[in-house]
Every structure is written in structure tokens, then in C-alpha cells.
Amino acid sequence: MSQTVDRALSILPLLAEGPANLEQVAGRLGVHKSTALRLLRTLHEHGIVHRQPDQRYRLGTRLFALAQQAVENLDVREIAHPHLVELNAQTGHTVHLAVHEENEVLYIDKVESRYPVRMYSRIGKPVAITVAAVAKLLLADLPEQERRAVAQRLDYPRYTARSITDPATFLAELAKVREQGWATDLGGHEESINCVGAPVRGPDGRAVAAMSVSAPNVVVSADELLTLLPLVRRTADAISDEYSGRTPSPDNTERQR
Amino acid sequence: MSQTVDRALSILPLLAEGPANLEQVAGRLGVHKSTALRLLRTLHEHGIVHRQPDQRYRLGTRLFALAQQAVENLDVREIAHPHLVELNAQTGHTVHLAVHEENEVLYIDKVESRYPVRMYSRIGKPVAITVAAVAKLLLADLPEQERRAVAQRLDYPRYTARSITDPATFLAELAKVREQGWATDLGGHEESINCVGAPVRGPDGRAVAAMSVSAPNVVVSADELLTLLPLVRRTADAISDEYSGRTPSPDNTERQR
DNA sequence: AAGGTCGTTGCAGTGAATGCAACAAGCATT
DNA sequence: AATGCTTGTTGCATTCACTGCAACGACCTT
Structure with a gap:
């Protein structure tokens, strides 16, 4: 021009x-x-x-x-929110967004089924770092050495019978998550709640946030929830693209994995 | 233009x-x-x-x-990084690497104590040019005439009571740094933070970068930090040697101290 | 439907960008 | 040392591309 x-x-x-x-x-x-x-x-x-x-x-x-200043001033939450709302509309389930900061993983946004208003119930509170899907995603992205250090110094509360309770198992889980690019929490935090999540990545490929969809057993089984995985991943990728300043090509019907 | x-x-x-x-x-x-x-x-x-x-x-x-390519083309960074990591491992403190370019001094690498997570916190940001140890080192290396010109046109914010706030004092400080081959910042930027740094020199002897170790008062006193000076200088020299293509003779064990 | 905000477009005037050619500085060749 | 070559820099006339304007349209609010 x-x-x-x-x-x-x-x-x-x-x-x-x-x-x-x-x-x-x-x-x-x-x-x-x-x-x-x-x-x-x-x-x-x-x-x-x-x-x-x-x-x-x-x-x-x-x-x-x-570039540095730009990413610092970027608000993941602002960018992610519309996507979270849409995902919530599509699935009807609760959607969370979380970031990793200072040895904690905390929720920074949440869209709850039926309640369009932002209730800061869990927002801002640290998540159960050893079991939550979003926590696994964020920690899995760390360099190996660091992952090990973190795994060592964590506490492993036994929230439920399915909670991860030792560093070795946790590290193995992180390796798996890192490999597959998504994570779950199947009753690890609360017996009857399952989650499936995916990472939001910045321009340099590092995970800047993670999102998940949660639903109680009584509404959908774990297997059913897992069928949402492609949708969750697609949403996370869309946020990543937007966050990184990539133009979501108008005709990008499906992305190949 | x-x-x-x-x-x-x-x-x-x-x-x-x-x-x-x-x-x-x-x-x-x-x-x-x-x-x-x-x-x-x-x-x-x-x-x-x-x-x-x-x-x-x-x-x-x-x-x-x-931006990525811009820093990747700075091979000082690549060469220096392992040395910074090692220094961090030895001291446990935060290590910075900075270059001088176009009237700015900015951090291009950082290894943080224990938490490399925050890797990119200050990287990319211009440093407090009138007080930071790395800035003093880089400016001290300029020819006299230029040093004077720079000193004149700088602003001298009073970050703390110990900040340098006028050109004359700054020039005197630069002269001292130039003379001794190392620099400090003792609470000049943030009251409770001290730094000690040394220059990385290219084959022609000019400073191409500068590095420093920083630690808060509560962890080590300024005096204690200064005991690290020999180690810092040795690290900077090692980087200089490697950058200049000098053989870091395999048997000149860095460890024999 | 009316009014407001904000992005977009065609257009005419002109000021700013362009290429030229001459100059300067540094380096190599003789 | 002189000559020629390469490469960056500057002044200048020409013209073309950029500018600001005003009108339009899309969208949202009232």
C-alpha cells in the first residue's frame, strides 16, 4: 500500500x-x-x-x-476469554484458564455453565498442582532439569484414590503429557470430576497458559468427555494463534496434527 | 530521514x-x-x-x-550462555548478559537463581544505564570523547539514594571502572540489590558484552558478593577467550582455585 | 428509525521520495 | 606515490506517491 x-x-x-x-x-x-x-x-x-x-x-x-515488551503487555486472558465462552457454549461445561507463576499454577479465568457472569470463585486461587490437567500441561513444558526439581519439592496430597502421590509417577505423567500435547485429570482432585485440557503457546512455542474443560461424572462419563479433546485442542490452538499474532487463515478448516 | x-x-x-x-x-x-x-x-x-x-x-x-533472528545472530549470546549457567550453578545468584547498541544497553540473556522459569523477565529491556554494572562496563570501554558525549545526554534518574545523578560523577565512575576492569552496582538501582560485573572482550580487545552477578542484600552482603569478583572475572575472560577464538586450553583448569 | 462511532475509499494537490550524477574516502594495484 | 577501483554520501530537479479531506458505509446503541 x-x-x-x-x-x-x-x-x-x-x-x-x-x-x-x-x-x-x-x-x-x-x-x-x-x-x-x-x-x-x-x-x-x-x-x-x-x-x-x-x-x-x-x-x-x-x-x-x-517483541519482548509486546508479549509482556499481552493479556492472555483478554484474548482467550471469547474462545472460552465459545467452547463453553459448544460443550455446556465449565472451562478454565490457568497460568504458571512462581511455583504455583493458578486459574485466571473461568466460564461456568449457565452463568455468563464472571464469578471469581476459583479464579486467582492456586490449583492442585499435582493432579490438575492445566498444571500438568504447564509443568510438562518446563525443561527437564527444572521439571525434576519441581517434582521433588512438591507436596503430593492424596485428594482421592486416584491422586498422584509421588514424584516419579508425576514425572512420568508429565513426560506423557509433554509427548501427547494434552492432559487429563480423571478424578484425581475430586472423585467425581474429570477434566481434559490443552496448552496455549506463545510465539516462541512455550506454554504461556493452559485451558481445560471440566465435568462431573454424573453429567458425562470420562470417555464422553474425552471425545471433546479435538475441540479443546482446536480452541487452545486458536488462542495460541491469536496470542502469537498469527492470522487465523479464513479457510483453515482443519489443522493437521 | x-x-x-x-x-x-x-x-x-x-x-x-x-x-x-x-x-x-x-x-x-x-x-x-x-x-x-x-x-x-x-x-x-x-x-x-x-x-x-x-x-x-x-x-x-x-x-x-x-527479533528471534536478531538475537540469534548475536553469537556472543550463544557462546556465553553455558558459562552463565555454570556461574549461576556455582554462585546460586542471578546472572545477566548485556550488550551496548544504539545508545541503549540491554539484557540479552539471564540465568535466574533456581527459577529459570522467569527466564525472559528482564531480557530485552533496556537497563538503567546510569547505574547498572553492565552499563558502566560497556560505556567505560568507549573512547573518551564519546563517553563524554554520552554522559552529557543521559538522564540521571534517582532510583535510590545511591544512584548516580550527574554526568561528572558518572564519568568519574566510568574512569574507575575502565581502570580496574570490573564494576559494581551497590544499591544504585534498587536499594537492596547489589551487582558485580566484568566485561566480555572481542579479539580486538573491545568490550562486546558485559556480564554481572546480582543478589539481594538479604541473601549476601555487598562484601560477600565482592568475594565472587575473581570468579566473575574468570568467567568473563573465559567467554572472551572463546569468543575471540582463543583456545580455552583444555588443561588450564578453571577449577584449580 | 435516528444518531453515533469507527473503519474505508476516491480524489486532487503537493510535498516528499526518487534517481541521477558528482563527490569523498578508503583500499588495492601498479 | 600515483592511479584506479569500490563503496558510501550529498545536492538537486523531477515527478510520483503520500497526504488530508470529505463522503460513504458498516455496525452498534438509544
Whole structure:
């Protein structure tokens, strides 16, 4: 739309390949040296490109700073909420969103069946970190070494007969979750409640949050709940895409796994 | 230099603060809506900005990808990382790596005490350039004339009672740092936090990066932290050697201390 | 239905970007 | 040392692309 800006931006991927000098940039842009110079100068003033001692240009660290600031100011909850509502509408079940922070996993949003109003019942409260599906998802994303450290220092309350109660089992569960990309809690926290969840990932692929759908046995069996897995994963992926600034292509009917 | 590009690039830091709609962008840019629209469109086509379902704009994946490449091209980071991890393991404290670029000093890596989870907390953010140990190290390495120029144009926020708040004191401090080859920040940024750092030098002897170890008063006193100085310097030197392609002679055991 | 907000589009005027050519600086070759 | 080559920089005339305006349309609220 804007020729000048278009040209300037075209320089970036070019420099991403590696440092380049003025003529190389001008050549690949198909413009006169002087034009390229002025574009590069402008980019330089904004710290987007950096001039090396050998006068060649490369991408600047300002880009990194910008990206960093952007993710920090991103509110997962804000982005996720509409998706959670939709999932709730589709399934009728309770939907949770959780993040990992300072050795705790806590709910930051919840859409409850029938109650459109946000009741902060469990929101903000730490989850049962050793059994909850969302907790497994978030911890499973940590590097191995750290996962081990965390598993060691946790307490393992026996909420129910199905609770995980030792580090080894927990680590094995995390490995499985990491492998398959989704998690469940089948009566591990409360005997009659099952959950199935999936991770929300940021631009760098790391899990920034996790979501889950929960329902009591009396409403749907665990097996029935599991049939919702594809839908849950699709929702989580949609949130990931939006959070990462990816454009959900209009015709992306189904994503391949 | 180029008005159009200048305006377009000015949108980026604006969006880094958070999503914004067309009018907000136009307003803060001081241009007509239609102008802002066309700039945003161009940025959008390049994937630099992303349009949310609510039509607001925010930074897009492409920017994240570029930022990623920008830091990956900084091979200091890659070389330094294992050393930082080791230093962290030895001391238990937070370790930072920073570079100087375009009038800013910013963290490009960090290894946090015990909780690498928060990995990217301060990474990408400009450091408090008038007080941070790494900033002193990098600025101290500049030629005198340039140091003076920088010192003059800086702001000197009084973060704490111990902050450096005027150019003369700052220049004196830089001279001292230059002389001794290491730097500290004793409560100059945050009252209870002390740092000690050393420079990473390239083959030509110029500082290409700086690293520091930080710890709160409550954990170790400033004096205790200073006892780590030899270790910090040795680590920085090891990184320098590797970066400069000097053989970190296999038998010059770092451990014989 | 009316009124308001906000994004989008066509258009005319002009100011800003472009390419040219000459210049400067650094380096290699002779 | 002189010459020629390469590469970055600057002043300038031309023109084209960018700008702001105003009108339109989509959507939401009352």
C-alpha cells in the first residue's frame, strides 16, 4: 500500500539472513543506492537495524526489545476469554484458564455453565498442582532439569484414590503429557470430576497458559468427555494463534496434527 | 530521514504497549486516520502488525520471528550462555548478559537463581544505564570523547539514594571502572540489590558484552558478593577467550582455585 | 428509525521520495 | 606515490506517491 514503507520493511527479512552492505541491499531491493541509504538511515534511527563497525547493516536489538515488551503487555486472558465462552457454549461445561507463576499454577479465568457472569470463585486461587490437567500441561513444558526439581519439592496430597502421590509417577505423567500435547485429570482432585485440557503457546512455542474443560461424572462419563479433546485442542490452538499474532487463515478448516 | 517510514516505525513502540485501534494510532502519530490506515496496512501485509478479531492492531508474529533472528545472530549470546549457567550453578545468584547498541544497553540473556522459569523477565529491556554494572562496563570501554558525549545526554534518574545523578560523577565512575576492569552496582538501582560485573572482550580487545552477578542484600552482603569478583572475572575472560577464538586450553583448569 | 462511532475509499494537490550524477574516502594495484 | 577501483554520501530537479479531506458505509446503541 505504501511504497516507501513497503521497501523499508522488505529490508528486514533480507538482513535477517545476515549482515549486508548498502549496495547489496540496494541491489536486492531494486532501487538506487541513495534510496536504500535513506531507508536504512531511517531504520537505523529507530534502532531497528544496527550498523556494524565494518559499516554493514544487521538487525538491531531494538527489535528484540519491542517483541519482548509486546508479549509482556499481552493479556492472555483478554484474548482467550471469547474462545472460552465459545467452547463453553459448544460443550455446556465449565472451562478454565490457568497460568504458571512462581511455583504455583493458578486459574485466571473461568466460564461456568449457565452463568455468563464472571464469578471469581476459583479464579486467582492456586490449583492442585499435582493432579490438575492445566498444571500438568504447564509443568510438562518446563525443561527437564527444572521439571525434576519441581517434582521433588512438591507436596503430593492424596485428594482421592486416584491422586498422584509421588514424584516419579508425576514425572512420568508429565513426560506423557509433554509427548501427547494434552492432559487429563480423571478424578484425581475430586472423585467425581474429570477434566481434559490443552496448552496455549506463545510465539516462541512455550506454554504461556493452559485451558481445560471440566465435568462431573454424573453429567458425562470420562470417555464422553474425552471425545471433546479435538475441540479443546482446536480452541487452545486458536488462542495460541491469536496470542502469537498469527492470522487465523479464513479457510483453515482443519489443522493437521 | 524518510517521513513515511519514520511514521510507520513510530507505530511499533506504540503497539508494543498494547493493542490499539486506528484512531488511537492516528491520534498518537498526529496524522489523519486514512494515513494511519495505510501505514498499518503496509505493516500488516508484512506481518509486522496483526489485526485482532476486535479490529484492533498489535504486533504480529513476523516481528517476533525477526527479533528471534536478531538475537540469534548475536553469537556472543550463544557462546556465553553455558558459562552463565555454570556461574549461576556455582554462585546460586542471578546472572545477566548485556550488550551496548544504539545508545541503549540491554539484557540479552539471564540465568535466574533456581527459577529459570522467569527466564525472559528482564531480557530485552533496556537497563538503567546510569547505574547498572553492565552499563558502566560497556560505556567505560568507549573512547573518551564519546563517553563524554554520552554522559552529557543521559538522564540521571534517582532510583535510590545511591544512584548516580550527574554526568561528572558518572564519568568519574566510568574512569574507575575502565581502570580496574570490573564494576559494581551497590544499591544504585534498587536499594537492596547489589551487582558485580566484568566485561566480555572481542579479539580486538573491545568490550562486546558485559556480564554481572546480582543478589539481594538479604541473601549476601555487598562484601560477600565482592568475594565472587575473581570468579566473575574468570568467567568473563573465559567467554572472551572463546569468543575471540582463543583456545580455552583444555588443561588450564578453571577449577584449580 | 435516528444518531453515533469507527473503519474505508476516491480524489486532487503537493510535498516528499526518487534517481541521477558528482563527490569523498578508503583500499588495492601498479 | 600515483592511479584506479569500490563503496558510501550529498545536492538537486523531477515527478510520483503520500497526504488530508470529505463522503460513504458498516455496525452498534438509544
